[in-house]
Amino acid sequence: MNGVNDILDLSVEELDELLATAEDITVNPQKYANLLRGKKLATLFFEPSTRTRLSFEAAMYELGGNVLGFSEAQSSSASKGESVADTARTVSCYADIIAMRHPKEGAPKVADMNASVPVINAGDGGHNHPTQTLADLLTIKREKGRLNNLTIGLCGDLKFGRTVHSLIAAMSRYENIHFVLISPEELRLPEYVKDDYFTNGACTYEETRSLENAMGKLDILYMTRVQRERFFNEEDYVRLKDTYILDEEKMALGKEDLVVMHPLPRVNEISVKVDKDPRACYFKQVLNGKYMRMALILKLLGVKA
């Protein structure tokens, strides 16, 4: 394994290093502009994505490197039945590093086991999305000035929401973190995630159905979209998709220094009227994601400024 499949593949020290690099990139972008000249990133996206793929591509270009790849399974040999392992071996011959999104959980791990270059998991089904978590961590660090002593509300699809699972995993390593889990019954956080991160006392949690009741106690509100592609049954999706809508009325219940985050894309769960509220940080998150992906690519290729 050369790459990053899970946020826990990175130690707290390595996260600190990435956060420091990302901060430095924002201040001194010219220092990093040509570091990866001649290097190539392959973006293998077997599932649609706007943000993550473009973020990886922008990150690589801003480091002076080049990008090749595909953005849907239909344009790859996977449509002919090629295995993930063979795809990874093949692409290793063309690129120095790979970013892979795949609907099958564990596919990027299989790719990393077989590739001769580092593979970054850019999202695998409802499982992991470590680089989104890197974006989240930088956003929390920049907006709150710390990664400990926080009450974090996670709202929406906590069952299939991979960003939520990865964020819990990452934050459980910092002190005094309390999670407020806000979801409908059907989309509650899976028991195995609770077993992994809440039973050893590293962090605490409470569960509620009411976003209104939770608002006043939160330092961070992490909204998520109910994802149509995770449901086998369209009726369930339609019934659950608009359970929580963050609007100006609910924002009025939040603290003055609340930070509202969302991995995006958003559908209805955050009213566009909330966008102009200074506490809305989801577009800053997008930018932070690019900086953290730049930092991660540099780290995995062993390049320092």
Added chain:
Amino acid sequence: MIIGQIKDGIVLDHITAGRGMEIYKILHLDELNCTVAMIKNAESVKMGKKDIIKIGEIIDINFDVLGYIDPGITVNFIENGEKVKRLHLTPPTTIYDVIRCKNPRCISSTEQELRQEFKLTDPAKRIYRCVYCDAAAKKV
């Protein structure tokens, strides 16, 4: 009921009562030509009831499989009627191709020739998880 001692072979003792047949099948003992005795619900001071399997031949046994299914089993090796070695099984830290991941979204459900691999993530609760998707294996 009296079942005679074996001269050379293996005795699987302290099998959880009722699991003997499952272990008999998993170890493919039906394919052996030697004597094999399956004892159900034998009295046990420690367990109340237990199953015992006596195999009249020294055979290769996958102890990881056995340790995964029933880690309380003791394995006694018999030579010339004497017990020469006793193994106390423990749950293995990793198991390969013993169970299949039931998560339909897991890459192991479609990827060719990918080994089914599970890791023991919680020894106290004996929870095994798929190394690819982290789904917990159904408890045996």
